[in-house]
Amino acid sequence: MDKLLQYYNNNSIPYISVEALRMLQIQDTVVILDTREPNEFQVSHIASAKNIGFNTFSLETKALQKLNKNTPIIVYCSLGIRSEKIGEKLKKAGFTNIKNLYGGIFEWKNKNYAVIDSTGIKTENIHAFSKMWSKYLRAGNPVY
Numbered sequence: 339m340d341k342l343l344q345y346y347n348n349n350s351i352p353y354i355s356v357e358a359l360r361m362l363q364i365q366d367t368v369v370i371l372d373t374r375e376p377n378e379f380q381v382s383h384i385a386s387a388k389n390i391g392f393n394t395f396s397l398e399t400k401a402l403q404k405l406n407k408n409t410p411i412i413v414y415c416s417l418g419i420r421s422e423k424i425g426e427k428l429k430k431a432g433f434t435n436i437k438n439l440y441g442g443i444f445e446w447k448n449k450n451y452a453v454i455d456s457t458g459i460k461t462e463n464i465h466a467f468s469k470m471w472s473k474y475l476r477a478g479n480p481v482y
Contacts, residue, residue, distance in 0.1 A: 339417075339440075339441050339445070339474065342417065342474070343417070343418055343419070343440070343441075346419045346422075347418065347419060347422045347438075348422075350422065350425070350426050350429070351413070351421075351422050351425035351426060351429065351436055351437065351438040352437050352438065353418070353437065353438050353439070353440040354412055354437035354438070354439055354440065355440055356439065356440070356441065356445050356446045356449050356451060357449070359384075359412055359439055359446075360451055362410070362412070363384070363385070363386065366386075367410060368410045368411070368412055369388070369405060369409055369410065369411045369412070370384055370386055370387040370388070370411075370412050370414070371387065371388055371389075371390050371401070371411060371412065371413045371414070371424070372384070372387040372388065372389045372390065372414060372415070372443075373390060373391065373392050373395070373413050373414065373415045373420050373421045373423075373424040374389070374391070374392060374415050374416060374420065374443075374465070374467075375391055375392060375393060375394075376389055376391060377465070378416070378465035378467070379456075380455070380456040381455065381456075381461075381463050381464065381465040381481050382443070382453040382454060382455055382461050382463050382464055382465065382478075383443070383453060383454065384414065384443065384446060384451075384453060384454075385452065385453075385454050387414070388401045390402065390424065392415065392420045392423075392424065395424055395427065397427070397428075397431050402428075405433070407432045407433050407434055408434050408435055409433075409435060410435045410437075411428065411433060411435060411436045411437070412436075412437050412438075412439055413425045413428070413436060413437070413438055413439065414438070414439035414442045414443055414446075415442050415443070416442045416443060416444055416465070416466070416467045416471060416474075417441060417442045417444055417445075417471065417474055418438050418439060418440055418441055418442045418445075419442075421438050421439065421442060422438050425437075425438050441474075443464060444464065444474050444475045447464050447475065447477045447478045448475065448476045448477045449477075450477060453478075462478045462479045463478065463479045463481045464478040464479065464480060464481065465480075465481050465482070466480035466481060466482055467482075468482070469482070
């Protein structure tokens with residue numbers, strides 16, 4: 339995972355571990371933004387996450403318009419690559435407290451943390467994006 343993220347990312351948005359996010363999630367002190375596409379989000383996502391997409395991302399999204407620029411925000415995607423790009427856009431727009439989930443939802447599931455589907459029910463399914471990327475998902479059921 340380290341080599342993959344070093345290759346694709348430039349560390350412009352600091353990482354947060356899945357364990358640290360889990361503690362913040364329990365305390366309900368953070369906004370979690372899923373930067374995957376809606377079809378990926380519908381398969382499963384981290385509870386309380388808001389889907390803001392990647393290809394259709396807009397700073398005009400209601401979920402972003404309501405946020406204070408100093409609100410703690412965690413962005414994630416499958417592995418942490420697309421989310422860094424969205425984090426950069428948020429930073430450029432003036433958001434000051436953004437972190438990128440290291441390893442994304444794959445690492446979240448690899449650590450056996452729960453994900454929910456579009457109806458709010460726990461699931462083992464994870465949208466694996468593609469067969470190439472699915473090798474980083476070691477837990478749950480990959481869905482394409």
